[in-house]
Structure formats: C-alpha cells, structure tokens
Amino acid sequence: MVDFLQMVLSGIAVGSSYALMGLGMVLIYKASEVPNFVQGEMALLPVFIAFMLLSTYNIPYYIAFPATLIFAFILGCFLEFAILRRAKEPNILGLIIITIGMEMMLLGFVSWKFGADQRAMPFPISTYDSIIIGDVFISSLDLLTLVVALVIMLTLFLFFRFSRMGVAMKATQMNENAAALMGIKTKQIRMVTWGISAVVGCVAGLLAAPVLVEPYMMWGPMLKGFAGAVVGGMTSLPGAVFGAYIVGIVEHLFGGYISIEFKSVVAFAIIVIVLCIKPSGLFARHYVKKV
Amino acid sequence: MDRKRDYYEDVQIFTSGTIVFWSGVLILLLSIFPFIAKNYYVYVANFMAINVIVVVGLNILVGYTGQISMGHAGFFAIGAYGTIALMTHAHFPFLLALPCAGLVAALLGFLLGLPALRLEGPYLAIATLGFGITATQIIGKIKMFGERQGLHAPDLTIGSWHIETDKDFYFILIPITFFLVLVARNIIKTKVGRAFISIRDADIAASTMGVNLTLYKTLAFAVSAFYAGVGGGLYAFVLRFIEPELFSMFMSVMFLTMVVVGGLGSIMGSVAGACLLGFLDLQLRNILEIPYVGDWIRALSESYFTLTGVSNIQLIVFGLILIIIMLFEPLGIFGIWIRFKKYWMTWPF
Numbered sequence: 001m002v003d004f005l006q007m008v009l010s011g012i013a014v015g016s017s018y019a020l021m022g023l024g025m026v027l028i029y030k031a032s033e034v035p036n037f038v039q040g041e042m043a044l045l046p047v048f049i050a051f052m053l054l055s056t057y058n059i060p061y062y063i064a065f066p067a068t069l070i071f072a073f074i075l076g077c078f079l080e081f082a083i084l085r086r087a088k089e090p091n092i093l094g095l096i097i098i099t100i101g102m103e104m105m106l107l108g109f110v111s112w113k114f115g116a117d118q119r120a121m122p123f124p125i126s127t128y129d130s131i132i133i134g135d136v137f138i139s140s141l142d143l144l145t146l147v148v149a150l151v152i153m154l155t156l157f158l159f160f161r162f163s164r165m166g167v168a169m170k171a172t173q174m175n176e177n178a179a180a181l182m183g184i185k186t187k188q189i190r191m192v193t194w195g196i197s198a199v200v201g202c203v204a205g206l207l208a209a210p211v212l213v214e215p216y217m218m219w220g221p222m223l224k225g226f227a228g229a230v231v232g233g234m235t236s237l238p239g240a241v242f243g244a245y246i247v248g249i250v251e252h253l254f255g256g257y258i259s260i261e262f263k264s265v266v267a268f269a270i271i272v273i274v275l276c277i278k279p280s281g282l283f284a285r286h287y288v289k290k291v
Numbered sequence: 292m293d294r295k296r297d298y299y300e301d302v303q304i305f306t307s308g309t310i311v312f313w314s315g316v317l318i319l320l321l322s323i324f325p326f327i328a329k330n331y332y333v334y335v336a337n338f339m340a341i342n343v344i345v346v347v348g349l350n351i352l353v354g355y356t357g358q359i360s361m362g363h364a365g366f367f368a369i370g371a372y373g374t375i376a377l378m379t380h381a382h383f384p385f386l387l388a389l390p391c392a393g394l395v396a397a398l399l400g401f402l403l404g405l406p407a408l409r410l411e412g413p414y415l416a417i418a419t420l421g422f423g424i425t426a427t428q429i430i431g432k433i434k435m436f437g438e439r440q441g442l443h444a445p446d447l448t449i450g451s452w453h454i455e456t457d458k459d460f461y462f463i464l465i466p467i468t469f470f471l472v473l474v475a476r477n478i479i480k481t482k483v484g485r486a487f488i489s490i491r492d493a494d495i496a497a498s499t500m501g502v503n504l505t506l507y508k509t510l511a512f513a514v515s516a517f518y519a520g521v522g523g524g525l526y527a528f529v530l531r532f533i534e535p536e537l538f539s540m541f542m543s544v545m546f547l548t549m550v551v552v553g554g555l556g557s558i559m560g561s562v563a564g565a566c567l568l569g570f571l572d573l574q575l576r577n578i579l580e581i582p583y584v585g586d587w588i589r590a591l592s593e594s595y596f597t598l599t600g601v602s603n604i605q606l607i608v609f610g611l612i613l614i615i616i617m618l619f620e621p622l623g624i625f626g627i628w629i630r631f632k633k634y635w636m637t638w639p640f
Contacts, residue, residue, distance in 0.1 A: 035413035086618050092412045093359055094617050097551050100544055101613030108606025115597035215603075223420070230417050265428045268421025272406055275418060279409040 002135045007252045013142035015248025016149035020204035021218075021225025022232070022240035023156065024197040029234050030173045031193040032084060034095035040222030041106035042079065042198040043205030044215065046072040048110055050206060051121045051213050061124055065206065069199050076198025080191045111215040123210035145207045152200060153241060160237075169193055220264070224248070227267040231274045233281025243282065246270070302480045304473075321465055325458045333457045335573055337529045340468040341522050342565035346549045347475045347558055348518020353547070354555035355479060356511035357491030358407060359416050362423025363546045366396040366516040368538035369426060370523025372436050375533070378445050380435070385447055385528075393520035399426075400516025404509035423543050431535030441534030444527050457529075464525055471518060476558050478514065487511055491556075519546075545572070548609055552616050554625025563624045568609070575605040 021039055028036040050068040053059045059067075079102055087098060120127075129140040160166040171179040172189045180186045204225075205218055225240075228247045232239025247267045255263035274282065295301045305311045325333045345367060352360055373392030377383040383391065403422050407415055430436055447454040454460055478484050486507045489497035498504045527533050545568070553564020579585045579601060592598045620626045 029413065035416055083614060083618070088618070088621065090617075093353070093357075093551075093555070094621055096359065096413075096416060097547070097613055098617045100547070101610040101617065104544070104606045104610030104613070106610075108603040108608075108610060111603035112592070112596045112600040112607070115600045117599075215600075223424075226417055227421070230414055234413055261432055262428065265421075265425040268418075268425050271421055272418055275410055275414055276406050279414065281414075 003256065004253075006136045007256045008249055009136050009138055010142070011249030011252035012245060013138060013146055013248075014252065015228075015245035016142075016145045017204045017208055017221050018224040018228050018248055019241045019244035020149055020152065020200055021221045022229040022244040023153070023225075023237060024201040024204075025226055025229045026232075026234060026237055026240040027193055027197040027200070029229070031169070031190045032080070032095070034084075034092070034099055035226065035234075036197070037096065037099040037222075038079065038102040038106065039197070039201050039225070040218030041103045041110070042072065042076055043201035044110055044218045045075060045106055046198075046202045047121070047205040047209050047213065047217075048114055051119070051209065054122050068206065069202055072198040072202035073195040076195040077191045079198075080194035084194075085187065085191075107215060114215065116215060119213045120211065121206075121209035121213050125210070127210050141207070141210060145204075148203060148207060152203060153237075156200075156237065165189075165192070224251075224267050227271050230271050230281055233284030236281075236283040239281060239283030304477070304480075318469075321469075325461050330457060333461050334529070335570060337457055337461055337464050338573060339566045339569040340464050341526045341529060342546075342549060342569040343468055343562050344471050344525070345519050345522035345546055346553065346561045346565040347472055348515045348522070349546050350550050350553070350555070350558065350561040351475060351478065351487065351518070352511050352515035353550050354557065354561075355484065355491060356487040356508065358508065358511060359412075359547075360419045360512075360515065361416055361540070361543050361547060362403070362419035362421070362426070363515075363519045364538040364540065364542035365423040365426030366400060366519035367523035367526065367542065367546075368430055368533075368535070369396045369399060370520030371527040371533050371538075372430055372442065372523075373520065374524030375442055375444055375527050376435060385449060389521060389524045392524045393517045396520025396523070397513040397517035400512040400514075400519075401509050403516075404512030407512065408505060408508055420540065420543070423538075424540060427535050427538045430538075437534075441532055442527075444531045444533070447528055460528060464529075467521070467525065471521065472558065472562060475518070479558065483507070483510065488556075545609070548613055552612060552623050554623035554628075557622075557625035560623055560625030560628070567624070568612075571608070572605065575608060576602060578602070578604055 021043075024039050024042075025036050028034065028039070046068045049071055050064055053064040053067065054061070083102060084095070084098060087094060090098075123141075125140050125144060127139065127141050130137045131140055131143060160170055168179070168184045169189050169192075171182065171184060172186045176186050179189075201218075204221060208217060208221065224247050225244055228242075228244030229240040230243070231246060232241070232243030234240075247270060250270055251263055251266050254266045300306070305314070324336065328336075345363065349360065349363055352358055370392045373395050374385075374388045377388035377391055378385060381388075403419065406418060410418055431438060436442055447460070449463070452459075454463065479487070486497070486502045489500070489502055490504065490507055490511075494504060530537075549564045549568045550561060551564075552568055553562070554560030574581065579589055588601065588604065589598070592601050616623055622629070
C-alpha cells in the first residue's frame with residue numbers, strides 16, 4: 001500500500017510538469033487550431049537563457065527567472081507574429097508542418113549553441129532535499145513543481161473568468177468573426193495567447209532544469225503533455241490537467257507493477273485506448289462534422 | 292492546357308511523346324550512372340532511392356488520402372528488422388524476404404488504420420506519432436533483434452550473383468524503386484486512387500457516393516506502410532548495420548518534410564523532394580568538409596557556438612526549408628513546376 005501511495009505521489013509530481021505543457025498546448029490549440037509541436041522548444045530556449053544568465057553571468061535568481069519568463073513571452077508572441085500568422089490559406093497539415101519547422105530550427109539552434117552536454121542548472125532548492133509525509137516521501141523540487149502548477153492553474157482560471165483580456169480570449173476562441181465585430185483585436189489576442197502559453201511551458205522547463213539541462217530535455221514532457229491534452233480532449237483546460245495527471249500516475253504504476261522497460265511508451269497506449277472509446281477525448285464535446 | 296477530354300486520357304501512363312522521350316533518357320542515365328560516378332555518389336544515389344520509395348508511399352497516405360502520419364519510421368524499422376530476421380532465422384531469399392517484411396508492415400499499417408478511422412487532425416497526429424515511438428522502443432527490447440547493440444545485415448546473394456559493393460546493390464535498388472514508383476502512379480489512376488482522393492477532399496460526400504471509408508482508409512495506411520517496409524528492408528542493406536536509435540521520431544519528421552517539400556498529392560514531386568532533401572541530408576551531416584562554407588562555419592562555431600553541436604545546422608536548415616515552403620509555396624516543388632509550366636506554355640501572355 002505504501003508502494004502504491006508512493007507511486008501515485010510520484011506520478012502526480014511528474015504529472016504536474018506534463019500538465020503545464022499540456023495547458024500550453026491546449027491554450028494554443030484553442031487559439032490557432034494547431035497541435036503545437038514547438039511547445040517544448042518554446043520552453044527550451046528560455047531555459048538555456050536562464051542557464052546562461054545564472055552560471056555564466058552569475059545574475060541572481062530574482063532577476064534571472066523573471067527575465068527568462070519575459071523572454072519566453074516575447075518568444076511566443078514573436079513566433080506567432082512572424083511565422084504562423086504569415087501562412088497563406090493554411091490547412092491543419094500545413095500548420096502542423098510550420099510548427100515542426102519552428103521546432104527543428106529552435107532545437108537546432110540550441111544544440112549548436114550549447115552542445116549536447118548534460119548539465120544541471122543552479123537552483124535555490126537542492127534536488128536532493130525531500131520531505132517525508134507519513135510513510136511516503138516527495139522531493140522538495142517535486143513538491144515545488146506541484147505547488148507552482150496548481151498556482152498557475154488557479155491563475156489561469158481566474159484570468160479567463162474575471163479579467164477583461166481573458167474573457168476576450170474566450171470570445172475569440174468561440175467565434176472569431178463575432179468577436180472581431182464586437183471590437184476585440186483578435187489577431188493581437190491570438191499573439192498574446194501564444195506568449196502566455198510559452199510562459200506556462202517555460203515554468204515547466206525551469207522546474208525540470210535543476211535535474212538536467214540538455215537540448216532534448218523538453219521532448220518527454222512535451223509529448224506526455226500532448227498525450228495528456230489529447231486524453232482530456234484538446235479543447236478543455238481542466239481536461240488537459242486531468243489527462244496529464246492520469247498519464248503521470250498510470251505511467252508510474254505501470255513502471256512499478258508491470259514493466260519498467262516500457263514505462264515511457266505506456267502514455268501512447270493510453271491515448272490509443274482512450275481515443276478508440278471517445279474519439280474527441282474525455283472532456284471535449286464530440287464535434288460532428290456537417291456537410 | 293492539361294484538359295482531359297475522355298476517360299482513357301486520364302488513365303494512360305504516358306500522356307505525351309515528350310514524357311516517353313524523357314523517361315527513356317532517365318532510364319539510360321540511371322543505367323550508366325554507376326559506371327561514371329565515384330563510389331560515394333553511388334552510395335548517395337542508393338540512399339536517395341530509398342527515400343524516394345518511402346516518400347512516395349507516404350504521399351499516397353498524406354497527400355492523396357489526407358491522413359497525417361508521423362510514425363512512418365516505425366514501419367520503416369519493421370521492414371528493416373523484418374527483412375533481416377526473415378533472412379537469418381527463416382533463411383528466406385532476399386527477394387522473398389523483402390516483400391514479406393513489407394506485408395508485415397502493411398498488416399501493422401492496417402491495424403493502425405483501424406483506430407485512425409475515427410480520428411483526425413491532432414488526434415491522428417499524436418496517435419501515429421505514438422505508434423512510431425512505441426514500435427521503435429519495442430523493437431529495441433527484443434533479443435532476436437539484437438536489442439540496443441543493433442544488427443548486422445547478412446551477406447546478400449541472388450542466384451549466383453553475390454552482391455558486395457554499393458554499385459552492385461544499385462542495380463537491385465533502382466529497378467525496385469522504378470517499379471514501385473510506377474505502381475504508385477498507377478494506383479492513383481485507378482478506382483482505388485480516385486477513392487483516396489475523394490476521401491481527402493470530402494469524406495462524408497465520398498461515403499454518400501458509395502466509397503467504403505473503412506476499406507479505403509485502412510487500405511491507404513496499409514499501402515503506405517508496405518512502401519515504408521520495403522524501403523526499410525532495402526535501407527538495412529545500404530547501411531549494412533541497423534540499430535534502434537536510427538529510427539527515431541526525427542526520421543518520421545524527415546519523411547514528412549520530404550513529402551511536403553516535394554508537394555502534397557504529386558508522385559513526381561515526391562521523387563524530386565526525396566532526392567533533393569536526401570542529398571542535402573547527406574551533405575549537411577559533414578558540413579565542415581564543404582569547401583569555403585565549411586571553413587566559415589568552423590570559425591563561426593568556434594567563436595560563438597560549439598563545435599560539437601555543428602551537425603545540428605542540419606536541423607536549422609530543414610526547419611527553415613519547411614517554414615519557407617509552407618509560407619510561400621504550399622504545394623512545394625510540384626507547385627513551382629506547375630507555375631513554371633504555365634508561364635512557358637502561355638508564354639508571351
């Protein structure tokens with residue numbers, strides 16, 4: 001039983017970073033209707049910037065982390081403004097291809113600039129600290145990830161519920177033409193959505209960086225977050241969080257009880273099973289195409 | 292210009308004498324190529340031919356049927372490992388093992404096509420992507436396939452002909468490629484091909500016209516997987532050594548890149564895209580040896596970047612090509628060709 005609780009707790013901790021990536025993807029999917037393959041790299045580049053600021057220039061944390069988040073916001077906005085918006089008569093495949101292209105460029109740039117060495121980013125909390133609750137323990141970094149993820153989810157909820165801009169975003173996602181007629185600058189809204197999504201992803205990246213910094217570090221979280229978002233239905237923010245936690249927990253339980261070797265692929269088995277039963281995910285309303 | 296007046300004009304292989312002439316020239320050039328080119332370039336040609344096979348197959352799925360697949364490296368790996376396993380364990384001759392491995396890949400393609408019936412867009416993308424990653428992971432854990440250490444290709448003998456060099460293999464590979472491309476072109480001109488295209492354009496309308504969606508969507512996956520499997524089987528003998536890391540997600544993305552750069556829904560475009568990007572791929576792997584550019588890149592890497600990561604320029608270049616193609620010429624090389632042709636056919640006007 002203790003084992004079980006321990007695995008669930010580790011699953012929740014890992015699921016938090018998946019959930020942040022999944023949230024980022026869903027935000028962008030709702031705004032631009034594209035599965036965003038550049039999500040991981042939108043977090044990767046700022047993380048490397050933070051790594052450079054902290055270890056090369058010895059800038060204190062309280063300046064480096066906000067600077068990184070601001071950079072992530074600008075990067076997200078830039079990608080939408082400079083590249084995605086310029087697509088002529090885009091279809092879904094074309095948009096996916098564009099995000100893959102952006103992903104390859106950013107990944108290539110980061111690997112070229114920093115090499116493939118595996119490093120760890122300096123961080124205020126040591127990765128070896130852990131907290132014992134009853135019989136189970138959780139590392140304090142994992143706990144921090146969990147808390148930060150919850151805070152971000154709450155912030156996003158409040159933002160979409162109560163702020164002027166959040167409501168404008170929701171309106172744009174529901175019906176772009178109608179929103180534009182009501183005086184909402186829909187293009188600008190979409191750009192800012194990309195920025196917010198990049199910030200959310202970047203937080204996940206920064207929380208993963210104390211353990212390992214290398215160019216492929218965001219692959220796993222990005223794909224698992226994507227998987228979680230698809231399980232949740234791709235258009236629902238709570239669904240993405242729920243799906244990501246399911247992926248994290250099932251992955252750990254599978255690794256603990258069945259086979260540690262195939263732990264990393266179980267997420268995709270979950271997706272195929274869920275999608276066979278509910279083709280639009282668990283939380284999205286099934287969309288029936290009309291002729 | 293390209294107006295079709297009756298059914299037979301639509302289905303015939305050669306639409307004009309010009310095409311017959313240039314096809315003849317192409318066959319002639321391909322058959323004398325290994326005698327005049329250096330050995331390295333014969334290897335490059337083999338590499339390109341394999342890309343052509345896989346990309347033409349992928350285009351049937353992505354370009355003609357409109358179903359995205361980001362897991363073709365999985366089928367490719369199944370073909371490669373399947374061919375070698377059939378030859379070493381079941382002692383099949385090469386020319387029998389290759390289609391058998393292709394059929395195994397096709398069966399898996401059919402199975403992947405079943406859940407894909409209900410999926411589209413991002414859901415299909417993540418499901419196929421998951422398939423590609425899972426297939427490679429599972430293959431990497433099977434003892435018979437050498438696990439992480441990889442697998443050496445056995446000696447290749449057809450009848451009394453012992454195939455050793457790249458040049459020998461070229462004469463097997465090129466006819467197979469030629470045949471498969473021709474078959475793909477013919478599939479598109481038949482009832483099956485028209486069913487594929489109708490599914491891409493409007494699947495609900497197609498099903499009301501009597502196109503069996505279940506049959507044709509799974510068939511598209513199976514055909515495409517067969518091409519990838521055959522390509523993989525041949526690839527194993529070009530490299531002569533395969534390991535699971537080769538068949539990464541990046542490889543699936545590369546195949547998709549080639550399809551898009553060549554032009555969605557165009558067989559000849561796919562051939563061009565596969566050749567062009569396959570060549571570029573090999574060249575960029577050792578970018579430091581290219582004259583002039585190489586020295587400049589080396590200096591740049593040493594002062595601003597890292598020299599160990601210089602091979603990643605390949606990623607930057609391909610990413611840039613993808614974005615530029617999608618932004619400015621969504622139909623890729625095929626689209627450029629169409630515009631070129633139209634300009635000269637209607638010239639002074």
